[in-house]
Amino acid sequence: MLDRRHFLSTTVAGFAASLALRGNLFAQLEKIPPMPDHSLLDKNEDAYWAEIRRQFLIPEDEIYLNNGTVGSSPAPVLRAIFDGYATTEKMDAQDPEDYPIWGYAAWNEFRDPLAEFVGCKRDEIALLRNATEANSYIANGVDMQAGDEVLMTDQEHPGGEHPWNLKAKRYGIVVKRITLPRPVKEAAQVLNLVNDAITPRTRVLFFSHITTFSGVVLPAKDLCALARTKGILSAVDGAHVPGMMRLDLHELGCDMYSSSPHKWLLAPKGSGFLYVRDEVIDRLWNTIATEGWNDPKLRAERFQRIGSSNVPALWGLRASIKLANDVGLDRIERRHRALADYILAEMQKRGAESWTSPDPALRCAIVSVNVPPIQRMELENWMWTAHKIKIRGGDPHKLRLSTPYYLQKKDIDRFLTKFDEYRREKKIA
Ligand SMILES: Cc1ncc(COP(=O)(O)O)c(C=O)c1O
Numbered sequence: 001m002l003d004r005r006h007f008l009s010t011t012v013a014g015f016a017a018s019l020a021l022r023g024n025l026f027a028q029l030e031k032i033p034p035m036p037d038h039s040l041l042d043k044n045e046d047a048y049w050a051e052i053r054r055q056f057l058i059p060e061d062e063i064y065l066n067n068g069t070v071g072s073s074p075a076p077v078l079r080a081i082f083d084g085y086a087t088t089e090k091m092d093a094q095d096p097e098d099y100p101i102w103g104y105a106a107w108n109e110f111r112d113p114l115a116e117f118v119g120c121k122r123d124e125i126a127l128l129r130n131a132t133e134a135n136s137y138i139a140n141g142v143d144m145q146a147g148d149e150v151l152m153t154d155q156e157h158p159g160g161e162h163p164w165n166l167k168a169k170r171y172g173i174v175v176k177r178i179t180l181p182r183p184v185k186e187a188a189q190v191l192n193l194v195n196d197a198i199t200p201r202t203r204v205l206f207f208s209h210i211t212t213f214s215g216v217v218l219p220a221k222d223l224c225a226l227a228r229t230k231g232i233l234s235a236v237d238g239a240h241v242p243g244m245m246r247l248d249l250h251e252l253g254c255d256m257y258s259s260s261p262h263k264w265l266l267a268p269k270g271s272g273f274l275y276v277r278d279e280v281i282d283r284l285w286n287t288i289a290t291e292g293w294n295d296p297k298l299r300a301e302r303f304q305r306i307g308s309s310n311v312p313a314l315w316g317l318r319a320s321i322k323l324a325n326d327v328g329l330d331r332i333e334r335r336h337r338a339l340a341d342y343i344l345a346e347m348q349k350r351g352a353e354s355w356t357s358p359d360p361a362l363r364c365a366i367v368s369v370n371v372p373p374i375q376r377m378e379l380e381n382w383m384w385t386a387h388k389i390k391i392r393g394g395d396p397h398k399l400r401l402s403t404p405y406y407l408q409k410k411d412i413d414r415f416l417t418k419f420d421e422y423r424r425e426k427k428i429a
Contacts, residue, residue, distance in 0.1 A: 215366025
């Protein structure tokens with residue numbers, strides 16, 4: 001048991017350490033300069049992106065090639081979150097019924113900019129925590145009988161696949177998978193595979209817009225149109241899409257869409273969304289139920305009624321949308337593609353087998369390559385512990401390299417140099 005003196009000294013030490021840390025964080029944010037002016041782009045594009053890089057807390061000597069797992073929120077987003085706390089935690093809202101954790105609000109001030117950013121109506125968006133939660137809402141909320149089928153790919157993320165596996169175990173629905181080629185060479189391959197796998201029992205087509213496994217950008221618009229002609233619901237896992245490339249949900253034509261903007265939009269963790277096409281809203285059951293769950297007038301707002309929530313994260317989400325608009329999404333997407341194309345070409349020069357699509361329309365900012373006999377986990381550890389370079393892969397030999405727009409070309413070059421060094425050290429030809 002702790003004695004009182006020891007308890008006090010450890011508690012005080014912990015408190016002091018946390019204060020120091022807090023001071024340190026705000027001090028770091030204060031040191032970050034304002035966003036660079038666009039005019040710098042015309043004068044010196046590299047200098048512009050180098051200034052953008054300074055907006056992040058990622059240490060200067062660290063190279064982060066794993067934005068596909070989770071993004072780093074830059075200074076404008078972090079400041080907005082803290083502003084959210086500073087404002088809401090005063091408990092002085094004009095409305096005596098208003099609280100910072102309130103889970104019974106329309107949150108239109110956050111849904112409006114998001115809806116505009118992703119091309120849909122505010123009433124079709126529910127603010128949830130992430131793609132996993134939104135995917136669970138979809139799988140759990142769609143009426144299906146035992147023997148009904150959901151069709152998906154073999155490259156779904158566990159947070160997309162398992163909500164359906166749960167439904168299969170509990171209610172006897174059937175999960176069917178097509179095997180995507182590695183790499184997918186053209187859209188027609190995917191469309192044919194899906195078309196051939198649809199049966200009279202298929203009720204839902206579920207797929208990742210961009211897969212976590214290889215980063216392939218699937219032909220989502222055509223797949224959703226195919227589902228529509230067959231009378232099948234389309235549900236798209238778009239965890240990677242907002243902020244990586246332009247997204248227009250109405251143009252895409254899907255029935256449901258889930259996402260995790262903490263990845264490429266660099267939004268706070270815990271600020272995801274679910275889109276449900278207006279015509280489909282009344283067909284989807286709530287998973288979490290509280291006041292309003294059965295009120296069709298709320299439209300998609302009824303899905304975001306999940307009890308008390310983290311409202312300052314929504315302040316951060318709004319700031320991340322503003323940031324992407326300020327930098328310019330077309331510019332961001334161009335940069336994503338250029339960096340990814342560069343790293344892919346360099347890896348191919350080094351003999352890596354590309355699992356990234358050769359069709360530029362089917363790839364964006366995630367590159368995947370197979371590099372046997374290199375064991376990806378050994379390389380991952382070596383890169384991180386010895387060289388502060390974060391990569392991600394899949395066993396046994398796959399590397400997944402993400403190229404967020406704040407990455408510098410010299411960062412990629414350093415990764416490539418270290419990759420060569422590793423091969424020399426391990427005597428890999
Ligand atoms: C395609 C896809 N779906 C879902 C997820 C799960 O995201 P989250 O943990 O934010 O719910 C990921 C995460 O990598 C993903 O790549």
